[in-house]
Amino acid sequence: MLAILEGVRAYNDPGLQQHACAALHIIAKNVDNREKIVAVGGIRVVLAAMPANDSEAGIQEAGCWILAYLACNTDNQTVIATVGGISVVKAAMTAHTGLVGVQRPGCQALANLALNNVDNETAIVAAGGIPWRWQR
Numbered sequence: 810m811l812a813i814l815e816g817v818r819a820y821n822d823p824g825l826q827q828h829a830c831a832a833l834h835i836i837a838k839n840v841d842n843r844e845k846i847v848a849v850g851g852i853r854v855v856l857a858a859m860p861a862n863d864s865e866a867g868i869q870e871a872g873c874w875i876l877a878y879l880a881c882n883t884d885n886q887t888v889i890a891t892v893g894g895i896s897v898v899k900a901a902m903t904a905h906t907g908l909v910g911v912q913r914p915g916c917q918a919l920a921n922l923a924l925n926n927v928d929n930e931t932a933i934v935a936a937g938g939i940p941w942r943w944q945r
Contacts, residue, residue: 814846814854823865826858830871837878843885852879852888859897866908869901873914880921890922890929898922899938 813829813836833851836842846852859872876894879885889895898918905911919938923930 877918
């Protein structure tokens with residue numbers, strides 16, 4: 810897992826980063842692996858790779874899924890939001906409005922970030938992540 814994250818950090822190659830993010834997406838499906846991804850700095854790596862490759866839908870899709878899985882943990886919700894995760898997910902969704910492959914994990918990431926977290930819910934609304942018609 811550390812080697813995958815190092816590949817994303819060290820190489821500015823969209824193809825390599827897409828494969829690495831896709832691998833992390835698969836690894837993050839396992840709850841135990843989520844803790845390991847976070848422990849080795851995975852949140853910051855994903856949040857750096859996504860804006861650096863904003864036109865690469867595959868990286869945006871995998872990045873949103875990774876964040877969605879990691880945001881199932883309350884502590885991770887706070888970390889992701891604090892280091893700019895809400896705006897990164899929103900930017901991915903805005904850049905790829907016609908791609909269900911980005912919209913679905915983006916919505917799931919925002920939903921998981923907001924789950925039982927009023928601060929994140931408020932931040933998502935403030936960032937324009939939820940259209941007015943979906944607000945309470």
